[in-house]
Amino acid sequence: MLAAMNEPPTQPQTATAITVTAPLRWLALGWQDLRTNPVPGLLHGLAASIFGMLLWLWAGSQFWWLVGAFSALPLLAPVLLVGLLLLSRQAQLGQRAGLREVLRLWLAADARMVVFGVLLGLAGMAWVLISAGLLLLWTDQAIQTPGDFFRLVVLADDSSLFVLWITLGALLAAPVFASSVVTLPLLLDTEQPLPAAVAQSWRSVANYPVVMTLWALLIAGLVAIGLATYLLGLIVVLPWLGHASWHAYEDFRRAGALQVSAPEPEVN
Amino acid sequence: MPGTVLGFTEAQIASFGLTVGLGGFILFMLFIVFNLARESKAGKFGTFVLLLVLSFGMLGFLAKSVIKWFVE
Numbered sequence: 496m497l498a499a500m501n502e503p504p505t506q507p508q509t510a511t512a513i514t515v516t517a518p519l520r521w522l523a524l525g526w527q528d529l530r531t532n533p534v535p536g537l538l539h540g541l542a543a544s545i546f547g548m549l550l551w552l553w554a555g556s557q558f559w560w561l562v563g564a565f566s567a568l569p570l571l572a573p574v575l576l577v578g579l580l581l582l583s584r585q586a587q588l589g590q591r592a593g594l595r596e597v598l599r600l601w602l603a604a605d606a607r608m609v610v611f612g613v614l615l616g617l618a619g620m621a622w623v624l625i626s627a628g629l630l631l632l633w634t635d636q637a638i639q640t641p642g643d644f645f646r647l648v649v650l651a652d653d654s655s656l657f658v659l660w661i662t663l664g665a666l667l668a669a670p671v672f673a674s675s676v677v678t679l680p681l682l683l684d685t686e687q688p689l690p691a692a693v694a695q696s697w698r699s700v701a702n703y704p705v706v707m708t709l710w711a712l713l714i715a716g717l718v719a720i721g722l723a724t725y726l727l728g729l730i731v732v733l734p735w736l737g738h739a740s741w742h743a744y745e746d747f748r749r750a751g752a753l754q755v756s757a758p759e760p761e762v763n
Numbered sequence: 764m765p766g767t768v769l770g771f772t773e774a775q776i777a778s779f780g781l782t783v784g785l786g787g788f789i790l791f792m793l794f795i796v797f798n799l800a801r802e803s804k805a806g807k808f809g810t811f812v813l814l815l816v817l818s819f820g821m822l823g824f825l826a827k828s829v830i831k832w833f834v835e
Binding site: 650657658661662664672673697700701702704705707708712715716 | 797800806807808810811812814815816818819820822823824826827830831834835
């Protein structure tokens with residue numbers, strides 16, 4: 496399966512400069528992919544949205560379950576969206592892929608992607624624990640429901656807890672984002688080991704800090720809109736971001752910022 | 764028309780000022796953060812972390828104010 500995915504792209508490779516407007520171009524290209532082949536992408540989004548709604552119904556009054564699930568969502572989303580990366584990749588190769596191909600990719604259970612998913616899950620769990628600890632230490636009232644969180648943290652006259660909470664979240668999100676932003680497309684497109692792919696992802700972020708900050712803010716903003724619309728927005732937002740992520744990777748690859756082929760063996 | 768400046772009412776001017784002014788202020792804050800990262804020699808990844816954390820904090824604060832304004 497992976498060998499088949501490692502066919503060289505057939506389209507002419509033109510280097511694209513990565514400027515601050517690049518994230519908007521990735522979104523535009525991702526939107527184009529979603530419009531060209533909407534069904535598999537929207538089904539991904541629908542599944543995530545229904546899962547979120549069921550979780551809400553089940554755990555609506557058990558706030559920590561909700562915090563855990565929704566905090567982990569942006570961290571785990573890259574793993575769920577690997578199918579969308581495949582769809583965009585195949586579209587770029589001039590092939591129309593569907594759910595069958597996505598299912599084959601999932602069933603292949605690439606160990607690198609499984610390990611990566613577990614690591615992201617652990618990062619999500621760490622955030623939940625840090626977040627819970629902070630809120631418990633700061634407020635003297637129990638937070639049991641989303642309404643309590645809204646009243647005691649978001650609507651509080653004193654903004655310091657909310658700003659501290661969101662800043663801590665960003666501090667944890669920074670290394671997670673840096674570790675994942677181009678890792679999954681790299682794993683999909685090449686046979687590089689996981690540590691090498693993660694290292695390349697960190698290098699991309701370090702080399703383009705402003706562009707990557709803008710990209711992270713756009714992702715966070717769109718996911719926030721998806722969540723704020725009673726999760727209905729996620730039906731469109733998740734596949735859109737998934738397709739756009741492929742184009743982000745493509746831009747970095749074409750700009751020569753990523754090493755996609757195995758290093759040449761040294762000849763003595 | 765009485766009570767207008769160049770055909771715009773006071774409410775319209777205030778609305779333009781708020782939109783453009785707030786946008787400009789956010790850009791200025793981001794510039795300060797970027798400059799801070801550069802001058803403190805935070806390194807490339809440090810620059811990313813500083814930009815991300817401070818812009819998240821700033822936008823979070825903004826979002827909180829907007830939500831509060833809507834709810835109240």
